Amino acid sequence: MSLKEAIKLKARVFDRQLDEPMDCMEYYITCEILLEVLECVRYLHELNPPVIHRDLKPDNILIANDIINGRFVKLCDLGLITIQEKLSQTNTAGVGTPCFMAPEVIFGRKYNTKADIYSIGATIERLFDIDINESRDKYISSDWSNKYNKLFDITISATKTLYAERPTCDQIIEQYNEWAIDSTVVTNDVEFNEKLQQIKHKEWKLQLTPNYWIKSIDKFYVFNDYLGFNMMFVTTDDRVYGLGANVNGSLGLGHNQWVSEPQEIIELSNKKCIKFINGSEFIVCLTRDNCVYSCGNDRYGQLGQGSEDNNYKKPMIIQINDNNDLISDVSCGSYHTLVLTDNNEVYGLGRNDFGQIGSRDTTCESITKPEKIKFNENYCIKSVHCFSNSSFALTSDGQVFSWGENSSNQLGLKSNNLMICRPQLICNLLGITSIQSGAGNTYFSSDYNNKVYICGEYYNENNVIDIQMTPKLLENSLINEMFLKEIERLTKITAQYLVNNNTFWLYDNCIYISMDYCIMSLKEAIKLKAQVFDRQSTDEPMNCMEYYITCEILLEVLECVRYLHELNPPVIHRDLKPDNILIAHVIRNGRFVKLCDLGLITVHEMVSQSHTKGVGTPKYMAPEVRFGRKYDTKADVYSISFIIEQLFDTDVNDSRDKYISHEWSDKYCKLLNVIKHTMQPVYDDRPTCSQIIEQYNEWAIDSTVVTNDIEFNEKLQQIKHKEWKLRIENMDSEPELWAYPLTEQQSTGAEHLAT
Structure with missing residues (x-):
């Protein structure tokens, strides 16, 4: 493994929280790792002529499984090494990884082997969980607090901006006894061998699991519940695994216990799963063969397994009708499920207290078996969408049907009814390609003309909650509301020390900003x-x-x-x-320099x-x-x-x-x-x-x-x-007045536009 992987595992192996000090054994082992890293780098620096690694970081320090010649740490990725033939010579600028790069390398100045020392300082910080700007009190009650303080000082010295003030690897190694724990302190512990075996076992267990899964994951799905996150993933050999909070058995493992390590979901393995969708405490899975499996909590019969109970259900196939029609799309609300068959029929099941199933004229507590939802035969349903207690169906020509909860007019219908039991067509919507709903409103967007519509609750231009009954086109001014507010905020920050944004205005879908004029930047x-x-x-x-x-x-x-x-x-x-x-041409208030x-x-x-x-x-x-x-x-x-x-x-x-x-x-x-x-x-x-x-x-x-x-x-x-x-x-060109269309600047900061 790499040192980066070892650092990730280390705290877990020794049962340590990140803000806690290391115990004696972890500190000793970490010191030994650092010693070997220093010896590796010293070897390069003491060659004749010396060699600079130039990309020292935990990723490029490897740890062998078998100790060879008494060593287990080795350097890799030598593609950027350079020979230092003079005491201080010019080398390529910006070589290496920015986080570990010495300032003289970043700025392209002369540098030598001390550039590697800066990288070592940054590596020590990660290896020992040190922040040189924080207090040293973490180990104040430990027997080796003086050792830690010495290591803290070395870390500061190694990351000095002046390379002449940084120590060499040899100098740090010479001080080994001042910052490292003697091995006898560890080995004289009566429980040493037992602890060592426990650590080895836990290290092996933790090391094996992430490496195996990461290399073999083909697709994964992450969802959260009120106790935490969950993850389901499919491996390259078509095995399905789950881990996480598993509230009410949502992972389909047949129990509701927290799952800290991946457990195989046998019923979904080798089923060619291509899509996972979650509701509240349950999961639905669509396979490549157009079958649907459901698992988890079945409180309202939303799993389609013919019952409604709180048992922790394992995955079972949902049989939609007697024809065993194949499934092309599926969606889940809080406690209801909609499925679309390959012959464009829509079925629903689960909770129906707001009419969100859409198959009946009245509401009911639940529907435990799939019921067909009727649509006008002139419409071909392309996809289904569930959100909380509301439902939507999208047609092949981009029209939208909606039904279910309408407490905030989130259905986009000309109705103030709190619930709609049958699908109704939303007027004046065409070419819609995606729907997103939640928190009392719904957005409809079109990839064809890049338009977005909204209905339900939203904040208007006065930052007051407003209700939009039928879908309203979001104008550019509304889409860029936050953008305009940012510019307005900046126009209020005025001082002789700053380039002031005096005012701004909109004209012909463009935004213009009036700013102080400065003749050049300090760079120029x-x-x-x-x-x-x-x-x-x-x-x-x-x-x-x-x-x-x-x-x-x-x-x-x-x-x-x-x-x-x-x-x-x-x-x-x-x-x-x-x-x-920036530097102004005309001096005002005795000043000509301003920040922008x-x-x-x-x-x-x-x-x-x-x-x-x-x-x-x-x-x-x-x-x-x-x-x-x-x-x-x-x-x-x-x-x-x-x-x-x-x-x-x-x-x-x-x-x-x-x-x-x-x-x-x-x-x-x-x-x-x-x-x-x-x-x-x-x-x-x-x-x-x-x-x-x-x-x-x-x-x-x-x-x-x-x-x-x-x-x-x-x-x-x-x-x-x-x-x-x-x-x-x-001068490259005459000064120009620039105007930027709002549609091109939605994700850009106001100051970037102004500059």
Whole structure:
């Protein structure tokens, strides 16, 4: 198996909940696995010349069943390895798996074997269930809490953004006795052998089951009941299995006990099952041979097994009529079943307290044997649909019949009756291809013209519950109601630090947004900057004027982000990058830098709060966001660190000698320290925007240094002229006013549209 599979199994093998500490034996075994992983990677790194794996992750670490040469851990997937011939050399950017990729690899900078160490740090977190942003108190009452604390420190060191600060594999191995439990602590336990046998048995049982089933599953069906989820699946050799909550025997196993491991449903095996449909506590199965089997609870006779009781019924074939007609479609409501035969006849059985069976003129408690439902012979029924206590039949030309419960006008009929006992044709519906009903309303959709109709209860444009008796066409404005509300919300977020969405309007099925005009993004400015100031390469230091202007840009970026973070409650941008920082042509309120693309912002209402995983752009994403852990405004600060690097053409992993001969070399060193601290893997160790701004005089040049230059005005005019000339040369096309049809933007955020 892979280490990824082992990690999934490990907690279950040792009967541990994910928030609980490991027991002595699990911790010891996990340390031994880590030791062997480190030895594998050390082997590559100590070759001559050293080799970088570049895709270390639990998927690429395999565990052998038989111990060979005293080892059971091996590395695989060596397709991305590269030889490191120099101490620090340029290698391919973005190689590996993003979650385990070192920052220097993501950004395409020089990197070495320490890139693998970063991946090991991320692997240790998963192996030991560590979150470096959480407390270390998990093992505070354990005899080996000091060992865990040492391992915690190693994990932080291994995931440092500066590769020079990461340890080597050899250094971590040398500290083995400080973070690992000695084997005698485990083996001296009087119950050691008994525990070991129990673990081996449970491991074998857990290991065998998932691997076998996953490889052999052909199709599966998942449904839930009030106690939990259930699953039925068919294997490639046509065996049918079930597992889950099994309330009232819904899995058809003949009992109502929870099923934690797959049990074969003998009566359905080798029957060529192609479709499962569930009601409340019962299942109906359609086979390739057009037969229908039913099982589970038969309280209202919905199984068609000729009785109504609460026994836990095993699967039996439903005989529709004396002709043994074959079944082409089947559907289930809460406690009733509809079947469609291959000669287009519809039969119903089960609960009928709302007339949902549709075969009689009056309601009754239940119908235990299939009864034929009458339709006008001019209509050919194509499919049947049950929802709770309502029923629908779709004709070959896309017309719809409905009957059953109508308490919220969900049947789409011109009737206020609470129940309809016989199928009635819904007027003015044609070309319908699918029906969905529930929560008091029904949607009818057509694949031919992409139209959607609604009847029953729904929220109108004033966010008030309304009742629609007959199907109403959903106009684009209604379909995009949430989309428009999002734009409206964004137009209300106004500040000098943000690109403001001033207003929006609809015209000719298009949406237009009036926004602040900005002349370029910071990304474009960074591309132009070196050319404007005649700087030949990133290795060449900036002159006084460029460094000063760059510091001013950074200051305004920090002020923009600080504005979001100091709102009450604080707001996290979650996608800070040079593309989303715009520069205005006209300075207003003494400012020219603004943030845009607010489509991913989120409110941070609690000190420790979970947010969506993996939001933003991978290059600029903080580790806690990438790994789906709790995060706060410091996630934005991590993004700022890489913006600073690009803005100043610097790499914190390189030497600080770039400005050694300049008067402001100490300012540059302070800036490197700021970058270093904003990149810390533990978010509590990162500064806030306010703290960085407070240190402004330590990392920025004073304006007088620039303005006191006797050639200042002449240089400034030259720069302005060159900037204008380069901008014109780099302009792809004239600015345009874009309008987007609503129908093409339903799943797109408002800010994406605005941008």
